[in-house]
Amino acid sequence: MANKSIDHAFTAQSLTSAASDPTFAGVLSFMRRRFTKDLAGVDAAVWGVPFDAATSNRPGTRFGPQAIRRASAIFDNDPQYPFNRDLFAEMAVIDYGDCLLDYGNHQETPAAIERQANVILDSGAFLLTLGGDHYVTWPLLKAHAARHGPLALVQFDAHQDTWLDDEGRLDHGSFVARAARSGIIDPDRSIQIGIRTHAPEDCGIHILYGHQVEEMRAGDIASLIVSHTKGAPAYLTFDIDCLDPAYAPGTGTPVAGGPSSAKILSVLQHLQQLDIRGADVVEVSPPYDHADITAIAGATVAMYMLGLHAERRAAAK
Numbered sequence: 001m002a003n004k005s006i007d008h009a010f011t012a013q014s015l016t017s018a019a020s021d022p023t024f025a026g027v028l029s030f031m032r033r034r035f036t037k038d039l040a041g042v043d044a045a046v047w048g049v050p051f052d053a054a055t056s057n058r059p060g061t062r063f064g065p066q067a068i069r070r071a072s073a074i075f076d077n078d079p080q081y082p083f084n085r086d087l088f089a090e091m092a093v094i095d096y097g098d099c100l101l102d103y104g105n106h107q108e109t110p111a112a113i114e115r116q117a118n119v120i121l122d123s124g125a126f127l128l129t130l131g132g133d134h135y136v137t138w139p140l141l142k143a144h145a146a147r148h149g150p151l152a153l154v155q156f157d158a159h160q161d162t163w164l165d166d167e168g169r170l171d172h173g174s175f176v177a178r179a180a181r182s183g184i185i186d187p188d189r190s191i192q193i194g195i196r197t198h199a200p201e202d203c204g205i206h207i208l209y210g211h212q213v214e215e216m217r218a219g220d221i222a223s224l225i226v227s228h229t230k231g232a233p234a235y236l237t238f239d240i241d242c243l244d245p246a247y248a249p250g251t252g253t254p255v256a257g258g259p260s261s262a263k264i265l266s267v268l269q270h271l272q273q274l275d276i277r278g279a280d281v282v283e284v285s286p287p288y289d290h291a292d293i294t295a296i297a298g299a300t301v302a303m304y305m306l307g308l309h310a311e312r313r314a315a316a317k
């Protein structure tokens, strides 16, 4: 099919409308959405948090947002409609660019992320964040909980991230324990999917282990997730290492025995009833990626998250 647009990220006439840039060219915003800091009339904002100083093993997720944006060009002329809707026919989605962080002053990072997330959330827009290592979810949860109260955390991950920690450390493996302790998530309504490693504490959160994900059907997994949240406002965090390293080699702490991207995308497709209020895709580490496998998986998960927001938005009308 002949391309019909170029540099849609700044040449598009409106915030809606599909892009048709050449897949190999054009300005690389997420799914060619407009690059802008103007939040007027915006339904959803995609935002990068390029931070990887809290990782316990291999770094590189500071390059995650750029790689996911680049990979998202695959949708331009091969659009996917997992929810039987054109996401951008009615929904105004922008690429808000990246979070400004001081690489030499990491202790300021959580406050900087929370402050800038608040600017986006104050506009009423849905926020979809591209990480970054999983530490970034901590300030993001704080910003969302300030608006919705205790959140149902829906966490796709190979790791529990419930290691006990003091308040001052920056560690990508402890944000869940911190969130449970501080009351910004409701452990009784939270669930972790794909876990394959063991931390000493579970913080009372229900776990669906990797082997259970392997044995269950996608629709049943989704039903369990939705029923477990009991209608509470939910925050969906997707650590790309939930997927088997075969489907996501480009990540900092890979764990064998995870689900395929096909299986997990099917689970996401069945989550239309989730009351999703915010989402992130984290731990994509391009230096360890091959042939953009991980970046494409991350971009596709992010696109499905926009779809889940569109479903909730349509249901609320």
Ligand SMILES: [Mn+2]
Residues within 6 Å of the ligand: 134, 157, 158, 159, 239, 241, 242, 253, 283
């Ligand atoms: Mn993980």
